[in-house]
Amino acid sequence: MKRPNIENEIEATLKSLDKIERIEAPPFFYSRLQQKMASGKSSSLLISFSIFSRPIVAVAALFIFIVLNSVAISNVWQQKHRSIASPAATLNSFAKDYDLGISTVYEQ
Amino acid sequence: MDENQLISALQNHDESAFAILVKKHEQMVFNTALGMLQNVEDAEDTAQDVFIQVHGSIKDFKGEAKLSTWMYRITITKCLDRIRRIKTKKRFAVVQSLFGVHNELKEPANFYHPGVQLDDKERAAILFKAIARLPDNQKIAFTLHKVEGLSYQHIAEVMSTTVSAVESYMHRAKQHLKKYLSDFYK
Numbered sequence: 001m002k003r004p005n006i007e008n009e010i011e012a013t014l015k016s017l018d019k020i021e022r023i024e025a026p027p028f029f030y031s032r033l034q035q036k037m038a039s040g041k042s043s044s045l046l047i048s049f050s051i052f053s054r055p056i057v058a059v060a061a062l063f064i065f066i067v068l069n070s071v072a073i074s075n076v077w078q079q080k081h082r083s084i085a086s087p088a089a090t091l092n093s094f095a096k097d098y099d100l101g102i103s104t105v106y107e108q
Numbered sequence: 109m110d111e112n113q114l115i116s117a118l119q120n121h122d123e124s125a126f127a128i129l130v131k132k133h134e135q136m137v138f139n140t141a142l143g144m145l146q147n148v149e150d151a152e153d154t155a156q157d158v159f160i161q162v163h164g165s166i167k168d169f170k171g172e173a174k175l176s177t178w179m180y181r182i183t184i185t186k187c188l189d190r191i192r193r194i195k196t197k198k199r200f201a202v203v204q205s206l207f208g209v210h211n212e213l214k215e216p217a218n219f220y221h222p223g224v225q226l227d228d229k230e231r232a233a234i235l236f237k238a239i240a241r242l243p244d245n246q247k248i249a250f251t252l253h254k255v256e257g258l259s260y261q262h263i264a265e266v267m268s269t270t271v272s273a274v275e276s277y278m279h280r281a282k283q284h285l286k287k288y289l290s291d292f293y294k
Contacts, residue, residue, distance in 0.1 A: 006290060006293045006294070009231075009289075009293050010286055010289045010290060010293065012231055013231040013232075013234055013235050013289055014235065014282070014285060014286070014289070016224065016228040016231035016232040016235050017224065017228075017232055017235060017254045017255060018254075019224075019225050019228065020221065020223050020224050020225075020232070020254070020255060021223040022135055022136075022139045022223060023135075023138075023139060023142070023221075023222045023223045024135060025134040025135050025137075025138040025152075025155065026138070026148070026152050029130070029134050029138070029152070029155070029156075030127060030130050030131070030134070032152075032156065033130060033156045033159055033160070036156050036160065037160055037163070040160065
C-alpha cells in the first residue's frame with residue numbers, strides 16, 4: 001500500500017499544470033518566420049539534393065549502381081564470348097537480320 | 109476581418125492576411141509546440157514550420173473544420189515528426205557509440221515551463237518528464253487538455269476521433285502518469 005504522503009505528492013504533481021498560463025511567442029517571431037520562408041525558397045534545390053546525403057538513400061543508390069553495372073558488364077561479356085565462340089553464327093544472324101538470304105526479283 | 113474573409117484573403121496570396129494570421133495564432137501554435145516538445149528552441153522552429161505549411165497549403169483548406177482546429181492538427185503532426193526525428197538521432201548516436209564514434213548524447217534537462225506558477229515549477233518539471241513517456245495519442249490528449257485547456261470535444265475534433273475515445277486516452281494517460289510518479293517518488 002502506498003504511503004499517504006506519496007499519494008498526496010502524486011496528486012499535487014498531477015495538478016501542477018492546473019494554473020499554467022500561455023506564454024508569449026518569442027520576440028520577432030514573424031520577422032524570423034519571413035526570414036525562414038525566404039531562405040527556404042532559395043534553398044529548395046539544396047534540400048532536394050540533401051536527400052542523397054541520408055545514409056539509407058546513399059546505400060540504396062550505391063546498391064543500384066553496383067547491380068546495374070554488374071548487369072551491364074555481364075551482358076557485354078556474354079556478347080563478346082558468344083561472338084568469339086561462333087563467328088559463323090554471328091554471320092548467319094547478320095545475314096538473317098538484313099534478309100541477305102532472300103533473293104529478289106532483280107536477281108532472277 | 110472575420111475567419112472566412114481571412115481564409116479567402118490567404119487563398120488569394122494576400123501577405124497582409126498572412127501577417128494577421130500569424131499574429132492571431134502564433135501564441136496558440138507556439139504554446140502547443142512547447143507543451144509537446146518541452147524545449148523553447150524546438151518549439152519556435154516547429155511553430156515556424158507550421159506557419160510555412162499553412163502558407164503553402166491554405167489553398168487546400170476546405171473549411172470543413174475551424175481554422176484553429178486545422179492549425180492544431182498541423183502543429184501536432186509537426187511535433188510528432190520532430191519527436192520521431194530526435195528519437196532516431198538518439199538511436200543512431202547509440203549505434204555509432206557501439207562502433208567507437210562518440211557523439212555527445214545529452215539527456216534532456218528538466219523542462220521548466222515558463223507559464224507554470226513558481227510553487228509548482230518542480231512538480232510540473234517531473235510531470236512533463238512523465239508526459240514525454242506517454243504513447244502519442246495519450247500525450248496529445250493530455251497536453252491539449254492540460255496545457256492548452258481544450259475541451260474534450262475540441263480535442264476530439266483536432267484528433268479526428270470521438271469524445272469517448274478522448275476520455276479513454278485521458279483515463280489511460282492518468283493511469284500511466286500515476287504509475288510513473290509512484291515509481292519516481294518511492
